[in-house]
Amino acid sequence: KAGVTQTPRYLIKTRGQQVTLSCSPISGHRSVSWYQQTPGQGLQFLFEYFSETQRNKGNFPGRFSGRQFSNSRSEMNVSTLELGDSALYLCASSRPTGGGQETQYFGPGTRLLVL
Amino acid sequence: AQKITQTQPGMFVQEKEAVTLDCTYDTSDQSYGLFWYKQPSSGEMIFLIYQGSYDEQNATEGRYSLNFQKARKSANLVISASQLGDSAMYFCAMREADYGGATNKLIFGTGTLLAVQP
Numbered sequence: 001k002a003g004v005t006q007t008p009r010y011l012i013k014t015r016g017q018q019v020t021l022s023c024s025p026i027s028g029h030r031s032v033s034w035y036q037q038t039p040g041q042g043l044q045f046l047f048e049y050f051s052e053t054q055r056n057k058g059n060f061p062g063r064f065s066g067r068q069f070s071n072s073r074s075e076m077n078v079s080t081l082e083l084g085d086s087a088l089y090l091c092a093s094s095r096p097t098g099g100g101q102e103t104q105y106f107g108p109g110t111r112l113l114v115l
Numbered sequence: 116a117q118k119i120t121q122t123q124p125g126m127f128v129q130e131k132e133a134v135t136l137d138c139t140y141d142t143s144d145q146s147y148g149l150f151w152y153k154q155p156s157s158g159e160m161i162f163l164i165y166q167g168s169y170d171e172q173n174a175t176e177g178r179y180s181l182n183f184q185k186a187r188k189s190a191n192l193v194i195s196a197s198q199l200g201d202s203a204m205y206f207c208a209m210r211e212a213d214y215g216g217a218t219n220k221l222i223f224g225t226g227t228l229l230a231v232q233p
Contacts, residue, residue, distance in 0.1 A: 106160035
């Protein structure tokens with residue numbers, strides 16, 4: 001079974017530009033979450049989508065947005081990039097496995113460098 | 116507020132020995148889930164083990180076991196018979212409102228960098 005895939009794997013942008021990252025979940029997974037990982041702030045939750053609806057959102061400015069399509073694929077967009085947006089962006093997908101358990105499986109991440 | 120604390124920034128262990136990575140958590144919720152993930156230098160987060168707050172038995176997955184002490188709010192990861200490939204960053208994470216909750220949001224600790232020496 002294919003894992004979570006993320007594209008692109010690496011990205012270099014300049015301040016003020018915008019960027020779109022893509023995530024394809026594991027087949028059958030309907031929940032997709034995004035996390036930002038930086039050396040200074042660690043791993044922080046960005047948002048979660050389930051059945052094309054945003055189910056939860058972290059404490060990030062409105063420049064960060066996302067969406068989920070009917071096939072569960074998800075994209076996140078960052079507009080007006082700032083140097084501090086340089087990070088590893090991780091996508092995770094999950095589905096219920098019974099007994100209330102739902103484990104998130106992560107993709108390889110997209111490394112974004114903002115110059 | 117929910118919080119995960121990992122007090123060991125880095126650890127060394129000899130190959131084939133066991134190692135314990137510490138994790139304490141803080142939550143006011145009665146229903147929560149605890150996870151451990153491994154992150155090699157490549158960046159991908161690899162799921163290792165899960166423990167639900169209502170689980171009576173400590174979780175085990177191969178060489179990984181979770182020492183869950185609910186009263187002390189600790190969920191330490193034990194890796195038995197360490198291998199060179201175990202060298203990585205290890206993160207403890209918590210999900211609140213487990214057991215059918217409406218979100219998969221994970222709160223992560225700061226991680227422990229484990230180095231396995233031959």
